[in-house]
Amino acid sequence: MEQIELIILPLIIGYILDLILGDPRNIPHPIIGFGNMITLGTKKLNHGKHRLLKGAFMSLSLILLIYFSFYFLSILIYGWEKWAFIIFTSIFVFYGLANKSLLQEGYEVFKELEEKGLEAGRKRLSWIVGRDTKDLSEQEIRLAVFETLSENLSDGVVAPLFYYAVGGLPAMMAYKMVNTLDSMIGYKNEKYLYFGRVAAYIDDVANLIPARITAFLMVLVSLRYRGFVFIFRYGRSHISPNAGYPESALAGILNCRFGGTHDYGGDVVVKPYIGELDRKIENSEIKRIAYINHAVCFTTIILIIAFYLAINMLL
Secondary structure: OHHHHHHHHHHHHHHHHHHHHOOOOOOOOHHHHHHHHHHHHHHHHOOOOOHHHHHHHHHHHHHHHHHHHHHHHHHHHHHHOHHHHHHHHHHHHHHHOOHHHHHHHHHHHHHHHHHHOHHHHHHHHOOOOOOOOOOOOHHHHHHHHHHHHHHHHHHHHHHHHHHHHHHHHHHHHHHHHHHHHHHHHOOOOOOOOOOOHHHHHHHHHHOHHHHHHHHHHHHHHHOOOHHHHHHHHHOOOOOOOOOHHHHHHHHHHHOOOEEEEEEEOOEEEEEEEEOOOOOOOOOOHHHHHHHHHHHHHHHHHHHHHHHHHHHHHHO
């Protein structure tokens, strides 16, 4: 029963908090702190010689710092009071999840596009994607939102839950640092080509299993088994070793086409097409994406609970 209280209960509470609150902008978020640490380290180290080694040192140091900080803090709090441990873990599970906030951002882009027009939609999209949005059409904006939501369903929902399941809160928060490092310095441009290379590689390895789990669950909850065909056909086509799997699953579910040529701050990146049918995406389809995201998140939670209950019964 102790496993239920210490592992499952914080998981359920954190999930419910995310479902209700999302990502309130007036509450301090630990990921901002992670970002500040990365910014400081980058300013100190990303210059001169040996940038690859300095980037590797910073990335590994920050990941280990976060893991062991939460590991020893969890032990300290548990030794003081069990319920304080449950509250502490619940709060950071809530911080570790990003399901509702991701969907809110997607809905905002569609709302701006529908109510205020193309320029407003482009501007709002620029908040959540790294590419240049100034020349995108309405169709390209909608597709960009769907690509981002599918990829971030893995990075922001399934992967954090996966690492919580295998290593508790310390592993979950260490993964969040991995993902934050990749989002800030994991670029193949002149500034970060060497300094961010190890961070990008660690992120690729960390997401290897979660991305494939995400793709499988997306197809499962949607009952559109064409998604499996797309996963096997297009999953490896993406320039990312992981993003192609959830994107392929969603392209199969919707029977649409992702990919193409994108501009990332002046760097033109040609992404292979995922899917063949270049059909018009309707505004109402964001609701279908919301269902998939919520269903995948809920299913992942249920699978983790079932896993720990099964272990508890066997021991």
